[in-house]
Amino acid sequence: MPEQILWFAVLIVLMTSITFLLVRDWRISLAILAFQFLGMFLLVNSLWPLGMSTAKLITGWMTAAILGMTQSSFVIFPQQEGSWPEGRTFRLFIAALVIIAVISLAPSVLTWLPGISLPVTYGGLILIGMGMLHLGITIQPLRVTISLLTVLCGFEILYASIENSILVAALLSVINLGLALVGAYLLIASQSARVQKESE
Amino acid sequence: MSAPVIWLGIPAVAAVILWAIRSERWTAILGGSLAMFLSLLAISIPIDQAILIGNLSIRIAPVFEIFGRRFILSSSDQLILFLIYGIVSFWFFSSSVARISHRLVPLGFIITSLLLGSLAVEPFLYAALLIELAVLIAIPLLVPMDQKPGKGLIRFLIFQTLAMPFILLSGFLLSGVEASPADVNLVIQAGVLLGLGFAFLLAVFPFYTWIPMVCEEAHPYAAGFVLMIFPTIGILFGLSFLDRYTFLRESRQLYEVLRFIGIITLTTAGIWAMFQNHAGRLMGYASIVATGLSILAMTLPNAGTAVGLVFLLIIPRALGLGVWSLALTILQNNVPSLDFRTIKGQARSLPFVSAAILGASFSLAGVVPLVGFPIQYSLWQGLGQVSIPLGIWFGIGMLGLLVGGLRAAVVLVTAPANTFRHSSESWGERILLGLGVVALFLFGLVPQWSRLILDKLPAVFERLGK
Numbered sequence: 001m002p003e004q005i006l007w008f009a010v011l012i013v014l015m016t017s018i019t020f021l022l023v024r025d026w027r028i029s030l031a032i033l034a035f036q037f038l039g040m041f042l043l044v045n046s047l048w049p050l051g052m053s054t055a056k057l058i059t060g061w062m063t064a065a066i067l068g069m070t071q072s073s074f075v076i077f078p079q080q081e082g083s084w085p086e087g088r089t090f091r092l093f094i095a096a097l098v099i100i101a102v103i104s105l106a107p108s109v110l111t112w113l114p115g116i117s118l119p120v121t122y123g124g125l126i127l128i129g130m131g132m133l134h135l136g137i138t139i140q141p142l143r144v145t146i147s148l149l150t151v152l153c154g155f156e157i158l159y160a161s162i163e164n165s166i167l168v169a170a171l172l173s174v175i176n177l178g179l180a181l182v183g184a185y186l187l188i189a190s191q192s193a194r195v196q197k198e199s200e
Numbered sequence: 201m202s203a204p205v206i207w208l209g210i211p212a213v214a215a216v217i218l219w220a221i222r223s224e225r226w227t228a229i230l231g232g233s234l235a236m237f238l239s240l241l242a243i244s245i246p247i248d249q250a251i252l253i254g255n256l257s258i259r260i261a262p263v264f265e266i267f268g269r270r271f272i273l274s275s276s277d278q279l280i281l282f283l284i285y286g287i288v289s290f291w292f293f294s295s296s297v298a299r300i301s302h303r304l305v306p307l308g309f310i311i312t313s314l315l316l317g318s319l320a321v322e323p324f325l326y327a328a329l330l331i332e333l334a335v336l337i338a339i340p341l342l343v344p345m346d347q348k349p350g351k352g353l354i355r356f357l358i359f360q361t362l363a364m365p366f367i368l369l370s371g372f373l374l375s376g377v378e379a380s381p382a383d384v385n386l387v388i389q390a391g392v393l394l395g396l397g398f399a400f401l402l403a404v405f406p407f408y409t410w411i412p413m414v415c416e417e418a419h420p421y422a423a424g425f426v427l428m429i430f431p432t433i434g435i436l437f438g439l440s441f442l443d444r445y446t447f448l449r450e451s452r453q454l455y456e457v458l459r460f461i462g463i464i465t466l467t468t469a470g471i472w473a474m475f476q477n478h479a480g481r482l483m484g485y486a487s488i489v490a491t492g493l494s495i496l497a498m499t500l501p502n503a504g505t506a507v508g509l510v511f512l513l514i515i516p517r518a519l520g521l522g523v524w525s526l527a528l529t530i531l532q533n534n535v536p537s538l539d540f541r542t543i544k545g546q547a548r549s550l551p552f553v554s555a556a557i558l559g560a561s562f563s564l565a566g567v568v569p570l571v572g573f574p575i576q577y578s579l580w581q582g583l584g585q586v587s588i589p590l591g592i593w594f595g596i597g598m599l600g601l602l603v604g605g606l607r608a609a610v611v612l613v614t615a616p617a618n619t620f621r622h623s624s625e626s627w628g629e630r631i632l633l634g635l636g637v638v639a640l641f642l643f644g645l646v647p648q649w650s651r652l653i654l655d656k657l658p659a660v661f662e663r664l665g666k
Binding site: 112135139141144148151152155158159162163166167168171172174175178179181182185186188189190192193194196 | 267268269326329332333336339340343344345346347348349351353354357358361362364365368369372373389
């Protein structure tokens with residue numbers, strides 16, 4: 001695969017992960033997640049056959065669909081998080097710190113993992129870093145689920161360079177779907193509790 | 201028929217059937233009976249040997265293949281199967297009293313099956329994936345559909361999920377280390393990743409914050425089950441790593457790091473336990489102390505003693521947490537919350553519950569003559585021989601937990617003067633709690649039961665147990 005496409009995929013995951021950090025709307029967040037899986041597909045496709053990387057893409061879109069369908073069924077939407085830190089400038093600043101960390105870490109990862117290219121390393125590390133960052137600043141079930149999916153997405157990109165077993169890919173897909181189902185369950189649970197509280 | 205089908209497949213299928221049964225009582229009885237049957241089967245039927253039943257010859261194969269990967273349950277795993285299913289059966293039988301059997305039994309069977317599968321799967325790296333699936337299944341167990349998920353549950357999901365990538369990557373690096381053990385950089389990288397993976401998985405210091413939070417938010421019996429089964433299997437998984445890789449087993453630095461992690465987990469949790477004002481959180485800290493004990497047991501210089509103590513520690517942990525969480529569930533049904541202000545003086549109306557809480561907390565703190573004492577005493581003695589300061593810190597941690605238990609005791613028995621004494625527990629609750637407390641004493645007074653485990657131990661781990 002031409003390296004330009006891989007750098008384009010890195011740009012996609014960089015833009016999506018930063019945008020997810022800044023937006024609050026669940027529709028945009030899920031659309032971003034779907035785009036993120038597209039970037040992941042392009043990166044994994046450089047390591048795996050098309051069929052297997054397509055399966056990853058479809059799994060990713062299914063997770064976004066599960067979360068989207070659950071969220072759209074609510075009459076009352078969950079309250080926005082009011083916790084620290086809220087400022088967009090601050091979020092951009094810490095995102096920049098993560099990117100600097102990724103740039104400094106990528107050459108070492110290149111030596112650990114054989115057969116991996118620089119853009120793939122960047123793509124994986126960016127997603128892991130930004131996912132971790134987001135996990136540290138949110139407790140909303142939807143955003144936690146998306147962040148965990150982001151971290152796993154980054155890990156799967158790196159792991160694809162060392163493991164191309166179909167069973168591992170299938171189990172990781174099951175975990176992604178399971179995580180989306182758990183996220184949906186947590187969303188429904190918090191919604192039910194909220195409706196119950198308001199009706200009392 | 202193969203052993204993995206019997207001990208991993210049947211419980212998973214049974215879980216689906218039990219899910220359809222609407223009666224709490226029957227779910228508990230059927231689930232408990234099946235778990236008990238599987239436990240007894242594990243010690244009574246040999247694996248990979250022909251058995252004659254009349255004219256019929258049966259042989260249980262140890263291997264089950266699926267998509268080119270294998271699940272192996274050999275005769276060396278029978279002790280683990282016996283222990284885990286035995287413990288699970290008692291949890292399931294008591295679950296109807298806790299009014300949670302409809303959730304606990306089916307999900308508990310799937311979790312147990314997945315976690316035991318993680319010990320049986322080859323290549324063993326798949327274990328991390330199976331553990332992660334078990335974590336996802338545990339979420340509906342911990343939070344019902346009509347309850348807002350709390351911060352503790354979210355942290356549980358995050359921390360346990362983060363364990364998987366670290367363990368998978370470390371597995372890859374460890375295979376590289378096996379090929380070139382002289383590569384120091386590779387050994388360090390593998391060690392760091394493996395350490396982080398197990399730190400998340402076992403919830404050691406500083407990643408244990410979710411445990412007291414979950415104990416505060418979730419149903420106490422469900423929380424107790426999760427705190428019993430996940431760390432127990434996590435420790436066994438850790439031992440299998442040590443058993444498999446010679447360079448890990450022979451590394452002095454690794455044991456020093458483990459000793460440091462174990463003692464800091466135990467001491468900090470013990471000290472925090474002293475200051476708790478919530479009976480559920482106190483149980484959470486006791487469970488962290490129990491994990492610290494198991495990690496410390498792994499580091500004893502004599503590998504045979506170390507593995508023996510790790511296995512023996514499973515019993516007081518399971519029994520203590522079982523009795524404690526059942527008592528907390530009954531207590532929670534009678535009071536609005538488990539906060540110390542709310543449960544003040546409850547020993548007058550809930551004497552069996554109070555006795556069970558005190559018995560379990562004292563047992564986990566290693567008070568004589570309860571079940572925790574003989575094993576913790578041996579461990580303390582072993583650690584003291586390694587290093588005196590280590591023994592002192594161990595004592596401080598256990599003292600902290602004991603003080604936490606004493607504070608709970610004072611709160612439970614302190615009631616206004618002239619309070620009417622009556623037991624409001626049902627007969628079923630009294631019998632189960634009474635049996636639990638008797639078991640706590642009995643296992644402590646008659647430590648010979650440990651021979652049953654220790655005699656079979658050398659077979660469990662090829663290299664470590666010897």
